Amino acid sequence: MLRALDYFGSTGERFEPAMAEALALVSSKQDATGRWPLERTHEEALPLPFPEALSEPSRWMTLRALCVTRRAAHCL
Numbered sequence: 001m002l003r004a005l006d007y008f009g010s011t012g013e014r015f016e017p018a019m020a021e022a023l024a025l026v027s028s029k030q031d032a033t034g035r036w037p038l039e040r041t042h043e044e045a046l047p048l049p050f051p052e053a054l055s056e057p058s059r060w061m062t063l064r065a066l067c068v069t070r071r072a073a074h075c076l
Helices: 002-010 017-028 059-075
Strands: none
Touching: 002 017, 002 059, 017 059
């Protein structure tokens, strides 16, 4: 979900109100420290492994989620 929202947001198009449920799902994954866990590695698409273990807070997922939620906040 996060990956799709990130790709959509990078097009410059406005987030639609119908996307609110998907954005809420992304927001619900944020932990108490404000970070998002690594849920999938997508090893087939990446030449390098993630430095974090599955289910651990991930700096890359957190960065991506913050970008998506920031873009959405300006559009909805």
